[in-house]
Amino acid sequence: MLLSLPPTTSALRVSRCFRFCVASAPHLRAASLAAAPPAAPLPAHLVVSVSGDESDGPHSAWLRDFGFSLHLDFVSAAEASSLIAAAAPVLSRLPYSSDHFDAVIRGYREAQLPAERLPPAAAAAVRRVWALFPAAASSPQSLVHVIDLSTAGAISPHVDSIKFGGGCVAALSLISPARLSLIEEPAAMAARGGAEPRRVDLELPPRSLYIMTRESRYGFAHAIVPSGRRLSVVLRDEPPALA
Numbered sequence: 001m002l003l004s005l006p007p008t009t010s011a012l013r014v015s016r017c018f019r020f021c022v023a024s025a026p027h028l029r030a031a032s033l034a035a036a037p038p039a040a041p042l043p044a045h046l047v048v049s050v051s052g053d054e055s056d057g058p059h060s061a062w063l064r065d066f067g068f069s070l071h072l073d074f075v076s077a078a079e080a081s082s083l084i085a086a087a088a089p090v091l092s093r094l095p096y097s098s099d100h101f102d103a104v105i106r107g108y109r110e111a112q113l114p115a116e117r118l119p120p121a122a123a124a125a126v127r128r129v130w131a132l133f134p135a136a137a138s139s140p141q142s143l144v145h146v147i148d149l150s151t152a153g154a155i156s157p158h159v160d161s162i163k164f165g166g167g168c169v170a171a172l173s174l175i176s177p178a179r180l181s182l183i184e185e186p187a188a189m190a191a192r193g194g195a196e197p198r199r200v201d202l203e204l205p206p207r208s209l210y211i212m213t214r215e216s217r218y219g220f221a222h223a224i225v226p227s228g229r230r231l232s233v234v235l236r237d238e239p240p241a242l243a
């Protein structure tokens, strides 16, 4: 007989990889939500398709209210090539892992690269991402997390663990476009008295950067479906010090 599990368990399952654990501090998430209430209500399901610079687009105000930003053409082709080349020697030694079908991430391989050992163009791109971290962020982690998703790979909805990162998660998309979905967490939905989780889907073109802080970081799960082999370069700030 199957044991009954809460309905969200399969979507938000904690994988073996420590980066994909679900955040587990409701008080922190509640504080973050209270600190930055959205100015305008979000429709139950909003599909944002990017056709220009979203910082000026029709949804820019809503996205900003939730601490989310998308920056098109953030890295040059030369910087993208430099990042891809820096990760290649490490990644090519690894097989793509094909985890159980309901793991948080599947069809992937990943590496942690020390930022100080990156070639100049890649290092310059990383420094420009760090420069966009909000003033409230703690110091940037010096390890650069590279995720290589195969064409058949995907990242299921999850909230990054608060044990391994602070309030800012930034990711560069390289090689292929991907669909990013932001899906409201049950606690955030309950806090605003909603009956349905809100959801935003965005297209991430290659060489774009997205940054999640505040509500988009803690109150929404994020998920990625690539449309081809995709490399992402994920940069985080340090987790809050344990009291």
Ligand code: OGA
Residues within 6 Å of the ligand: 019, 020, 147, 155, 160, 171, 222, 224, 232, 233, 234
């Ligand atoms: C992660 C993650 C998203 C991306 O590493 O936790 O969600 O764009 N990555 O690769």
Ligand code: MN
Residues within 6 Å of the ligand: 158, 159, 160, 222
């Ligand atoms: Mn994540």
